[in-house]
Amino acid sequence: MKTLNRRKFIKQSSLFTVGAGSMFTLTGATPIHPVPAMTAKDDLNIIGPKEGFSPHIGTLVSMLNWMRYVILILVKRMSVEDLDYIYDDDSNSIGAMLLHLAATERFYQLHTFEGRTWGDWPEEDMEKWSVASGLGDEARKTIKGHDLDFYLDALKTVREHSLAEFAKRDDEWLMKVDEDWPWGPTNNYCKWFHVCEHESNHNGQVKWLRSRLPSSKK
Template sequence: MEQKSNAVDRRRFIKQASLATLASGALLSWSTPPLQPSGGSLNDINIVGPKDGYSPQVGTLVSMMNWMRYVILRPVQGMSTKDLDYLVDDKAKTIGAMLYHLAATERFYQVDTFENRAWDDWDAADAEEFGVAMGLGDAARASIKGNPLEFYMEKLDRVREHSLIELAKRDDDWLLSVDQDWPWGPTNNYCKWFHVVEHESNHNGQFKFIKSRIS
């Protein structure tokens, strides 16, 4: 019963975060109260550490996921479809495609770590929805366009909701368990999920650069 209640609370937080993002037409300053983070509250966005409903290390990871998600949404608030489709040149990525890519990355790490499946062992539905976005490149430039911000937010929120629900079921031993066969070499689940966080940080820089070039 408590687990069901936690899931409902997380769903409410995610929905509120989306509404707050889409309602604002301008960037927030650091002095402005932050967006409602997924799975957290307005009061603890800058507190990295254990969180209620999670084991200590898992909660610390979730706090980093919340903070980074808030940061990457700041540059895209109020963007039009035209802005989201803007290409700096014919080899560049659009902000819309990269938002989709972030949802795809998180989804595929869910499959790997929560379902204990090999990389590229995706269900047909996941491959169809997220395969192009994961690869980016020419295929993404050709097909990921013409969508409003709500389109990308739905995917980011839906995937994140599943992450939070699944992470609440797991403990620190799971987070620290090591995959000996990972391409990077021995890698634990903590490193894989930290990569999901820093991957968003990487694209955040691209968002800001592209936004500075939009006339």
């Protein structure tokens, strides 16, 4: 089996991703469970099964919701200037990182919900989200001038699509193992846990950058 550096693989695969605004039309099978609203704030600290989902999928959803709430608290009331701020030539802005989170989630939607193979991404997704997926110089040049609602809408729309698709599936699907995944046999549970872990990683970066914003010194 070929080995692949995990960090390099994630960076390369993210070039094909991101979640979008109003581009999604939910189609396909009727949900197995009625789709609930996002977990209520007072329920965020209860990790476990959630109404509307199979037990393990609900547990996964509770983790995704908790991590998203932590991110949103960090960026609350940030100005366009805060979101666009770039610390140095190798840094990404907070706005770009938020869009990158949506990109990663969209990537895993395409792969796990639609069964697309590597490189077989819709042209619309590639055109709309490749810059945010890859970050770097192009993102520093182009992802700017947007208010917080722009990024929150992208994150919200992508997450709503994930929740609707999770409600159509069961724990057997979640445990299904992909023997050909580049970093070794991996089930859908691990792939989606990585979406949560990836958000946690950028959470640390956002915290670091927020403490260095010019507005934090005022």
